[in-house]
Amino acid sequence: MPSLLILVPLLGIIILNLMFKFTRRRVAFWFAFVLFSIQLAITLLYRQPWYRITEPAFSPFFKVGLSIDSLTFVMLLCIEIVCLASLVVSRYTLIDRDQRFNFINLLIIASVGMNGIVMTRDIFSLYVFLEITAVSSVILIAFRRGKLALEGAFKYIMLSAVATILMLSAIALLLLVSGGTDFQAIHTSIMGFHKSRVIVFAIGIFLTGLFIKAGLVPFHGWLPDAYASAPSAVSVLLAGIITKACGVYTLIRLCTSVFGPSVSLNQVLMLAGTVSIVAGALAALGQQDFKRMLAYSSISQVGYSIVSLGCGTPLGLIGAVFHLFNHAIFKSLLFVNAAAVEERVSTTDMEKMGGLSSKMPVTSATSLIGFLSASGIPPFSGFWSKLIIVIALWQSGNRAYAVIALLAGVLTLAYLLLMQRRVFSGKLREGLQGVREAPFGFCLIALLLAAITVGVGIFFPVAYAVLFEPVRGVLLR
Amino acid sequence: MSGSELRLFWEFVIFIIMLSVVGFYCILVTRNLIKALIGLEILTKGVTLLFIIVGHSTHQEALAQALVITLIVIEVVVIVVAGGIILSVYRHEESLDARALRKLKG
Amino acid sequence: MMLDIVLLMVMVIAAVWSVMARSLLKAAIGLAIVSVIITIFMFKFNASLAGVFELSVCTGLITVIFLSTIGLTKPMTHKQILEFSKDRARRYGLLPVLVVLAGSLAIGLLNVPFGFTLVQKASQADVRTVLWNLRHLDLFGQIIILLAGGFGAVILFKEIKEDEW
Numbered sequence: 001m002p003s004l005l006i007l008v009p010l011l012g013i014i015i016l017n018l019m020f021k022f023t024r025r026r027v028a029f030w031f032a033f034v035l036f037s038i039q040l041a042i043t044l045l046y047r048q049p050w051y052r053i054t055e056p057a058f059s060p061f062f063k064v065g066l067s068i069d070s071l072t073f074v075m076l077l078c079i080e081i082v083c084l085a086s087l088v089v090s091r092y093t094l095i096d097r098d099q100r101f102n103f104i105n106l107l108i109i110a111s112v113g114m115n116g117i118v119m120t121r122d123i124f125s126l127y128v129f130l131e132i133t134a135v136s137s138v139i140l141i142a143f144r145r146g147k148l149a150l151e152g153a154f155k156y157i158m159l160s161a162v163a164t165i166l167m168l169s170a171i172a173l174l175l176l177v178s179g180g181t182d183f184q185a186i187h188t189s190i191m192g193f194h195k196s197r198v199i200v201f202a203i204g205i206f207l208t209g210l211f212i213k214a215g216l217v218p219f220h221g222w223l224p225d226a227y228a229s230a231p232s233a234v235s236v237l238l239a240g241i242i243t244k245a246c247g248v249y250t251l252i253r254l255c256t257s258v259f260g261p262s263v264s265l266n267q268v269l270m271l272a273g274t275v276s277i278v279a280g281a282l283a284a285l286g287q288q289d290f291k292r293m294l295a296y297s298s299i300s301q302v303g304y305s306i307v308s309l310g311c312g313t314p315l316g317l318i319g320a321v322f323h324l325f326n327h328a329i330f331k332s333l334l335f336v337n338a339a340a341v342e343e344r345v346s347t348t349d350m351e352k353m354g355g356l357s358s359k360m361p362v363t364s365a366t367s368l369i370g371f372l373s374a375s376g377i378p379p380f381s382g383f384w385s386k387l388i389i390v391i392a393l394w395q396s397g398n399r400a401y402a403v404i405a406l407l408a409g410v411l412t413l414a415y416l417l418l419m420q421r422r423v424f425s426g427k428l429r430e431g432l433q434g435v436r437e438a439p440f441g442f443c444l445i446a447l448l449l450a451a452i453t454v455g456v457g458i459f460f461p462v463a464y465a466v467l468f469e470p471v472r473g474v475l476l477r
Numbered sequence: 478m479s480g481s482e483l484r485l486f487w488e489f490v491i492f493i494i495m496l497s498v499v500g501f502y503c504i505l506v507t508r509n510l511i512k513a514l515i516g517l518e519i520l521t522k523g524v525t526l527l528f529i530i531v532g533h534s535t536h537q538e539a540l541a542q543a544l545v546i547t548l549i550v551i552e553v554v555v556i557v558v559a560g561g562i563i564l565s566v567y568r569h570e571e572s573l574d575a576r577a578l579r580k581l582k583g
Numbered sequence: 584m585m586l587d588i589v590l591l592m593v594m595v596i597a598a599v600w601s602v603m604a605r606s607l608l609k610a611a612i613g614l615a616i617v618s619v620i621i622t623i624f625m626f627k628f629n630a631s632l633a634g635v636f637e638l639s640v641c642t643g644l645i646t647v648i649f650l651s652t653i654g655l656t657k658p659m660t661h662k663q664i665l666e667f668s669k670d671r672a673r674r675y676g677l678l679p680v681l682v683v684l685a686g687s688l689a690i691g692l693l694n695v696p697f698g699f700t701l702v703q704k705a706s707q708a709d710v711r712t713v714l715w716n717l718r719h720l721d722l723f724g725q726i727i728i729l730l731a732g733g734f735g736a737v738i739l740f741k742e743i744k745e746d747e748w
Contacts, residue, residue, distance in 0.1 A: 010727065066720070102738055109731045120720065124544055128724035131551045135558055135728060139735040145565050154562050158504065158513060161555060165520045168548065172527045176486075176535060181544075485587075491689040492591040496598055496617075498685040499678065503602040506674050511652060512602070515610050518645065519598050522617050525637070526624065533628040540717075542633040545625075547721045549636050554732035556645055560652045561739025567656045 002066035004042055005076070005115040009035060009108045016105065025097040032087055032104045039111070040080040046073065066119045070470035074321055075118040075249055077467075078328040081452075082240035083111050085332050088445045089339050090233035092438075102143055103233065110136040110237065114245040123171055123258070124181040127164070130213070130246055134160045137242050141230040152222075152229035159222040163212035170206035173198060187258045194260065203259050207268065210254070214247025216272050216306065217279045220299050227295035228348070232339030235291060239298050240332035248305055248324055255309060256317065256475050269310030274404055276303030281411040285418075289348050290341075293419055294334055297374065300412065301327045307405060308389040311396050314472045319388035321471045322464075326373065326381045326456070333370040333449035337363050340438035340446070341423065350419070355428035359435045364424040366446040371420050373453045375413035381456035384464075489530040496523040510563045514556065521552050587624075594620040599682060603675045611649040618642040 012035045016024055046068050068076070087107060094100040113133030120126050138160070142153035171181070177199065178189035193199050208219070215223040223243070227235055251269075259265055280300030287293040301323070308320040340363050341356065342348050357364035373380035376387075386409060393402035437443070456463045496519060503516030525545055532541020594617050601613025618641040625634035 006723065010723075013730065102734065105734055106731070109727060109734070112727055116720070116724065122720065124547070124718075125720045125724065128547060128551065128721050128728075131555070132724060132728045132731060135554055135735065136731045138558055138562070139731065139738060142562055142565065143738050145569075145739070147566075147569050150562055150566050150569065154510070154559070154566065157555070157559050157562065158517070161517050161559075162504070162520070165517075165524055168524045169527060171544075172524065172531050175528075175531050175537065175541070179537075180540070488588065489591070491686055492595055494689045495595045495682050495686045498682055499595070499598045499602055502678050502681060506678075507602075509607070511607055511649070511656070512610065515601060515614055515649070518614055519601070519617065522598075522614075522621055522641075526621055529621075529625055529628055529630055529633070532630065538629050542630045543718050543721070545630070545633040546636050547718070547725055549633075549640050550725045551728055553640055553644060554728050554735075556648060557732050558735040558739065560648055561735055564652060564655060565739055 002046075002068050002119050005039060005119065006066075006112055008038060008042070009112045009115070013105060013108050016108075025101055028097075028101045028104045029087070029091055032108065033084070035108065036080055036084050036087060036111070039115075040077075040084070043068075043073070043076040043080055066116075067121060068119060069474065070467075071249075071253065071321060071474050072118045074325055074467055074471065075245060076115065078325055079111060079114050079118070079241055079245060081449075082237065082328055082332050083107060085240065085336055085445050085449060086233050086237040088441050089236050089336055091441055093232045093339060093343055099144065103140065106136050106140050106143070107237065110140065110242065114241065117245050118249055121184075122182045123174075123186060123254075126250065127167060127171065130167075130250070131164060133242060133246055134164070137234075137238060140234045140237065141226055144231050146229075148229040149231065152225040152227075155222045156226045159212055159219070163209040163219075166205045166209035166212075170202040170209070173202035183258050187260060190258065191260055194262070203265075206254075206259075207251075207265075210247060210251050211272060212247075213243075214251060214302055214306070215243055215299055216247075216302065217276045217299065220276070220280075223299060224292050224295040227298070228289055228291040232335075232342055236332055236335040236339060239294065239335050240328050243298065243302070244324055244328055248302055248320075251306065252309055252317070252320060252324075253474075261312065266310045266312045270307050270398065270401055271310075273303045273305070273307030273310055274401055276300065277307065277405065277408045278303075278411075281408050281415065284415045285411075288350055290350050290419060290423060291335075291338055291348050293350075293415065294331070294338060297412070297416070298327075298331055300408070301331070301374065304386065304389055304405065307401060308392055311392045311398065313392055313396050314475050315388060316392040316396065317475050318468050318471050319385060319392045322388060322468045323382075323385035325467070326385045326453070329449055329452050329456075330370045330373045330382060333366060333446060333453065334374070336442065336446050336449065337367045337370065337438075340442045343442075344435045344438060345432065350422045353423045353429065353432070355424070355426045356432065356435065357424040358428055359432065360424075360437050362443045363438050363446065366450040367424060368420055369450045369453060371416040373457070375416050376409050377413070379454075379457045379460075381453050381460070381463075384457060384460050483534065486530055486534045489526065493523045493527050493530075496520075496526075510566065514559055514563070517559075518552075518556070521548075525549070590620050590623060595682065595686075599679055603678060607653045608650070611646055611653065614649070615642050615646045618645075 012031070016028065016031055019027065087104070090100060090103050094103055110133055113129050113136060116129030117126060117133060120129060134157070138153050138157045141156060142150050174186055174189070175181070177193055178186045190199060190203070212219040227239055230238060255265060255269065277300050280296045280298070280303060284293050284296035284300065287296060305320040305323045305327070308316045308323065310316070338348070340360070341353070344360065345353060345356070347353075369380065373382035376383045386405070390402050390405055393405060500516045500520035500523060503519065504513050507513050507516065525548060528541050528545050528548070532538045597613045597616040597620070601610045601617070604610045604613060618637060622634050622638045622642065625631070625637055
């Protein structure tokens with residue numbers, strides 16, 4: 001039942017806040033853990049028949065369509081997994097119980113927002129849930145009120161609000177020709193009038209707004225600041241899922257179902273994607289702070305998904321979604337490890353690190369897995385998704401883009417392995433003698449995420465058939 | 478389709494475009510954080526007016542109104558949160574100069 | 584018709600004044616004027632419920648929020664205004680020029696063919712029916728975002744204690 005994924009967390013927040021102050025501070029973490037596990041269970045069971053039995057009881061209330069199709073399913077999995085990872089990280093990095101309580105509430109609200117984004121089929125409700133996610137993530141970035149965090153949060157909220165204004169203007173213009181705001185109605189009217197300058201203008205500004213949200217070059221200004229200055233648990237959330245659900249998922253959904261198959265749209269997407277891949281990778285090479293390097297790496301990986309989307313073929317779409325899933329998993333893994341290192345070493349400057357693998361073996365090993373997957377080395381999951389993207393580009397005749405994607409993969413390998421070497425390999429630096437391995441929960445969640453990366457990579461045919469092949473159906477409308 | 482049916486709409490759009498120019502200029506040029514927020518508000522007013530005039534031109538006033546009401550509620554929350562951030566910045570820095578927010582290299 | 588255009592001109596002039604004003608209080612008042620004119624248009628175009636919202640929330644609540652933020656941060660801003668006033672004219676002088684330019688360009692676009700026809704809707708449901716029956720999800724969204732805003736206000740408006748970094 002799709003609406004359960006919105007109602008259950010909402011109920012959770014209400015219950016959590018109605019408890020006595022003493023109880024709720026202690027209970028918050030486990031309560032949220034159970035809540036997210038329930039959401040994960042609901043997601044995994046979405047094909048069961050009892051969903052449809054309970055439907056009539058809810059449907060008069062939730063008439064505006066919420067539905068779960070194959071693309072939504074993949075996104076929901078990512079959301080729940082990354083939220084759980086962020087929750088576990090917060091247990092160790094936010095010692096103060098009050099802060100953790102605030103964090104958990106905002107985390108639940110953000111997850112409601114993202115669940116809504118991926119399940120809705122109405123363009124204005126999409127805006128509403130986008131705003132919910134944006135507002136809660138801004139508060140999450142700023143809630144410890146450090147100087148740098150406030151700066152990152154302010155840049156984020158201003159750019160996000162500008163993106164919102166652009167999207168709203170586009171919706172208003174589209175309402176001129178469409179009778180309603182659901183995807184179907186807008187799609188029909190766009191197909192009817194796709195030569196009109198006003199409609200093309202509306203789609204153009206909507207795309208600009210979405211590019212800002214997704215962090216594509218040249219609208220990526222907020223992204224490195226926000227990722228690097230946010231508290232560690234929030235960075236995991238931001239990099240792992242928020243940018244993807246808000247920006248990349250909405251691009252995929254709207255470009256396939258609403259703005260229609262269109263050659264010029266695909267050209268724009270491929271161009272923007274390629275520029276992001278290359279610019280992100282080049283910028284990542286020169287960074288000292290390793291959260292910043294991961295942020296630029298995110299820009300680059302998002303570019304891969306967009307290039308694949310711009311391809312226009314079903315295989316391209318599958319590649320984009322698969323890479324989205326993989327990116328969510330390995331980027332969260334990398335940020336979890338970054339949080340562990342930051343927690344133990346108290347800095348994120350790579351100049352001050354070196355040789356940590358002797359002191360933090362689990363973190364180092366899982367980091368290596370994450371980096372190798374991000375670079376596209378077999379047998380990890382990243383290899384398969386990049387392969388599909390390159391094949392899709394080659395097959396659809398965009399040979400030049402395929403070559404660029406391949407070469408950028410080499411660049412990715414370069415800077416990521418550089419990072420692994422600087423932080424973990426080599427001799428242990430002087431001040432780092434007292435560093436211990438990360439706490440148990442960190443290791444657990446890092447191992448889990450690494451296991452998913454390895455598992456999807458090794459059992460690729462199964463994962464492909466179950467999770468990603470059905471996404472093809474989104475395009476065939 | 479010529480402009481005659483949409484004359485009223487187009488008159489309003491001219492002014493909405495001017496309002497948007499004011500808003501964007503304000504956000505780009507100002508050095509004061511609160512002014513930037515005011516610029517954002519001006520942009521929002523422009524979009525609100527756009528919704529109303531679109532609703533009127535296509536006889537969908539009810540839908541446009543419903544959307545505008547939701548829009549207004551969301552905008553208030555955004556302003557409250559942005560205001561909170563600005564207040565926190567002020568308490569750290571004792572100034573509202575946006576140049577104080579240049580520590581992150583971007 | 585003429586009244587419309589006069590009101591719209593006043594709105595744009597108020598917005599320009601709001602941006603160019605030296606004092607933040609005047610800027611907030613300019614914003615309130617823009618809100619009031621928008622409310623007038625809402626009532627004129629048969630969107631009375633939205634007009635009431637706009638008047639109470641935007642003109643009222645948002646102006647109060649701005650004034651309180653300005654009030655809480657006022658002492659420092661006056662000092663800096665004197666510093667900045669020299670290059671203010673250079674920075675902001677461009678604005679009225681740009682606005683008039685944009686307006687004339689837009690008028691010029693009046694004759695470009697649009698290439699679409701407006702959708703024609705048969706009957707008009709009342710806004711309350713639309714809101715309560717059709718757009719449940721938006722109502723839920725409003726409740727959730729108000730919750731988020733509540734948390735944000737509580738978290739962000741507290742005093743910063745010394746031990747926070």
